[in-house]
Amino acid sequence: MLFLTYLINGISLGSVYAIIALGYTMVYGIAKMLNFAHGDVIMIGAYIIFFMIYKFNLPILLSIIISILICLLLGIIIERLAYKPLRKASSLSVLITAIGVSYLLQNLAQLFWTSSNKIFPNIISNGSFSFGSISISYLTIITILVCLLIMLVLTLFVNKTKIGMAMRAVSEDKDAARLMGINVDRTISITFAIGSGLAAIASALFCAAYPAVYPTLGSMPGIKAFTAAVFGGIGSIPGALVGGIMLGIIETLSKAYISTQLSDAIVFAILIIVLLIKPTGLLGRKVNEKV
Amino acid sequence: MKKLFTILIVVMCMFSMTACSSSGNSNNNNNQANDVQAIKIGGSGPTSGDYAEYGNAVKNAAQLAVDEINALGGVQFVLNFQDDQGDPDQAETAFGTLMDWGMQLSLSTTTSGAGIRVSPLYEENKIFAMTPSGSNPLLTLKGDGNNENDYYGNIFQMCFTDPNQGIASADYISMNNLGSSIAIIYENDIDYSVSVYNKFMEQAKNLGLNVVYEGTFVDADTDFSVQLTAAQQAGADLVFLPIYYKHATYILNQANTMNYAPIFFGVDGMDGILGQDGFDSSIAEGVYLLTPFSATSPDSNVQHFVSEYQSKFGSTPNQFAADAYDVVYAMYECVKAGNITADMSAQDICDAMVNQILSLTFTGVTGESKWQANGQVTKVPMAVVIHDGAYTDPQ
Numbered sequence: 001m002l003f004l005t006y007l008i009n010g011i012s013l014g015s016v017y018a019i020i021a022l023g024y025t026m027v028y029g030i031a032k033m034l035n036f037a038h039g040d041v042i043m044i045g046a047y048i049i050f051f052m053i054y055k056f057n058l059p060i061l062l063s064i065i066i067s068i069l070i071c072l073l074l075g076i077i078i079e080r081l082a083y084k085p086l087r088k089a090s091s092l093s094v095l096i097t098a099i100g101v102s103y104l105l106q107n108l109a110q111l112f113w114t115s116s117n118k119i120f121p122n123i124i125s126n127g128s129f130s131f132g133s134i135s136i137s138y139l140t141i142i143t144i145l146v147c148l149l150i151m152l153v154l155t156l157f158v159n160k161t162k163i164g165m166a167m168r169a170v171s172e173d174k175d176a177a178r179l180m181g182i183n184v185d186r187t188i189s190i191t192f193a194i195g196s197g198l199a200a201i202a203s204a205l206f207c208a209a210y211p212a213v214y215p216t217l218g219s220m221p222g223i224k225a226f227t228a229a230v231f232g233g234i235g236s237i238p239g240a241l242v243g244g245i246m247l248g249i250i251e252t253l254s255k256a257y258i259s260t261q262l263s264d265a266i267v268f269a270i271l272i273i274v275l276l277i278k279p280t281g282l283l284g285r286k287v288n289e290k291v
Numbered sequence: 292m293k294k295l296f297t298i299l300i301v302v303m304c305m306f307s308m309t310a311c312s313s314s315g316n317s318n319n320n321n322n323q324a325n326d327v328q329a330i331k332i333g334g335s336g337p338t339s340g341d342y343a344e345y346g347n348a349v350k351n352a353a354q355l356a357v358d359e360i361n362a363l364g365g366v367q368f369v370l371n372f373q374d375d376q377g378d379p380d381q382a383e384t385a386f387g388t389l390m391d392w393g394m395q396l397s398l399s400t401t402t403s404g405a406g407i408r409v410s411p412l413y414e415e416n417k418i419f420a421m422t423p424s425g426s427n428p429l430l431t432l433k434g435d436g437n438n439e440n441d442y443y444g445n446i447f448q449m450c451f452t453d454p455n456q457g458i459a460s461a462d463y464i465s466m467n468n469l470g471s472s473i474a475i476i477y478e479n480d481i482d483y484s485v486s487v488y489n490k491f492m493e494q495a496k497n498l499g500l501n502v503v504y505e506g507t508f509v510d511a512d513t514d515f516s517v518q519l520t521a522a523q524q525a526g527a528d529l530v531f532l533p534i535y536y537k538h539a540t541y542i543l544n545q546a547n548t549m550n551y552a553p554i555f556f557g558v559d560g561m562d563g564i565l566g567q568d569g570f571d572s573s574i575a576e577g578v579y580l581l582t583p584f585s586a587t588s589p590d591s592n593v594q595h596f597v598s599e600y601q602s603k604f605g606s607t608p609n610q611f612a613a614d615a616y617d618v619v620y621a622m623y624e625c626v627k628a629g630n631i632t633a634d635m636s637a638q639d640i641c642d643a644m645v646n647q648i649l650s651l652t653f654t655g656v657t658g659e660s661k662w663q664a665n666g667q668v669t670k671v672p673m674a675v676v677i678h679d680g681a682y683t684d685p686q
Binding site: 002005006009012013035050054116117119120121122126128135137139209210211212214219220222252255256260261264 | 479505507508509511512513514516517518520521526536540541544547548549567568569570571679
């Protein structure tokens with residue numbers, strides 16, 4: 001019975017990782033770059049929701065929608081200012097720039113909002129469903145449902161719409177896509193906008209579970225979620241969900257049964273083993289490079 | 292696009308400049324008693340910048356005590372409190388300024404980092420110093436602080452050292468029968484938490500406290516469901532949290548979600564939990580905090596101090612203020628008992644003060660204190676309990 005409690009704790013932690021991982025995997029899958037500033041966009045999203053609710057007394061849902069819109073805009077601005085000029089540069093330069101953007105956002109947040117904690121409002125009621133002695137909080141259920149919904153919408157979007165088709169084309173071969181008349185720059189900008197919008201949703205769910213907002217809020221969940229995305233197969237949308245939940249379960253169970261001190265070491269050891277056996281991650285596609 | 296970027300940078304520069312200029316604070320020395328033969332007390336702390344709250348509390352309370360003592364007629368003090376912004380370099384500069392002024396006694400520094408830098412200077416110049424709030428053992432101990440018999444000898448503390456809070460917490464829990472089964476959750480990547488935990492465990496063993504679960508976490512952790520579930524399964528009715536309030540907030544929130552309501556017991560790192568923007572104080576209801584000082588205590592000394600402080604400075608004194616107030620009064624007791632006068636050299640005063648302080652039993656607003664030769668204080672532990680979003684006396 002205790003095992004089940006831990007398992008549910010793990011799923012609930014994992015569903016939060018999964019929702020952040022979706023943002024990483026989406027951008028990587030299409031733009032082929034690791035947007036390390038993703039975690040910091042989550043932080044900005046959390047601050048915006050906090051201020052909308054406390055300073056402007058807006059309703060919760062409206063605050064989240066405003067946060068999504070602002071993050072969307074932020075995503076486009078970051079892409080235009082920091083990544084677009086480097087479109088033809090090596091992927092290493094883009095990676096370093098992403099780290100730079102991440103620090104820039106953290107320091108700006110510290111400058112404007114100070115480093116002291118702000119406590120995120122209680123946006124989802126604390127109750128839970130009980131099954132015998134096991135209880136699952138509403139938050140966990142909502143997080144998983146939102147995660148599944150986003151996954152579904154993204155998959156449909158990428159596979160069925162015209163922009164989605166353009167995204168897949170850009171992902172396959174940028175130059176060929178350009179020759180076919182696809183506006184590659186715009187497609188990548190849209191991808192960033194969507195990724196940043198997802199970050200705002202993730203910030204609402206992450207902070208509902210762990211309600212403290214501070215400038216470095218995004219870094220650790222960002223790294224964990226990135227790990228989850230790699231674990232599930234980076235670029236694969238269902239992979240992010242599977243990777244996130246697996247990561248949450250492994251972390252929780254190793255904390256519970258092995259050691260609270262070693263849990264992170266165990267998580268990353270398992271990641272290494274998975275990547276040794278299956279280099280593309282659990283659900284990753286194998287791409288044959290033509291020489 | 293380039294223009295936009297330039298504008299952005301200019302705006303950012305302007306912001307950072309206004310941030311600097313607004314933090315500059317006037318530095319008024321209170322030299323009004325200079326014409327009388329007064330003993331010169333120096334000290335430094337952050338009276339501007341991020342930690343200004345602490346330095347100003349110390350400065351105000353020390354000045355209050357000096358004024359009260361001077362009004363009594365006998366011994367006269369004069370206080371010169373410098374701004375060091377909590378920064379070791381500036382504390383060293385402040386020390387030089389104070390030496391030039393002719394400092395004879397000192398409140399050392401308000402913050403630990405600055406104090407660690409100036410302690411060797413106080414030893415070298417043989418100035419008696421007592422820090423109100425510097426809680427790191429390295430303020431009074433030499434080397435790496437692990438040898439309690441290797442100390443400066445002329446530097447004392449008014450507050451508990453960090454590790455000694457572990458002993459005091461165990462004492463308090465045992466004396467008041469707060470918990471029969473105790474769980475501990477501590478942060479194993481910072482010295483502060485680990486050292487309190489180690490001392491707590493030692494003392495818990497001596498006192499026969501029943502520790503049923505020990506869990507750890509690191510700074511980046513936000514999820515404590517495993518530790519809390521395990522503590523609950525182990526039947527813990529008290530959870531000891533020698534950690535900072537950031538993680539304590541997560542823990543209280545998650546315990547509340549899972550309907551686990553033991554007594555939570557924190558140390559000074561927990562102080563500040565109620566001051567966070569948007570904090571729902573209902574989740575902290577009933578949380579105990581080890582503290583040397585409670586402004587709501589019915590004790591007549593405390594009530595006198597609180598009302599005087601409030602009428603002069605318009606705010607309720609915190610523990611930094613209480614510690615500083617006690618330091619000045621403890622110095623006053625020693626000066627009286629040792630017949631110390633302002634015309635003695637700082638070195639003679641230092642010897643006489645050390646003699647007096649080691650035999651002194653001082654009763655102040657932070658309780659009854661005695662000092663060991665290594666500079667550390669022993670006092671009866673006190674705690675407050677959070678009720679309706681405020682610290683109250685646990686009765």
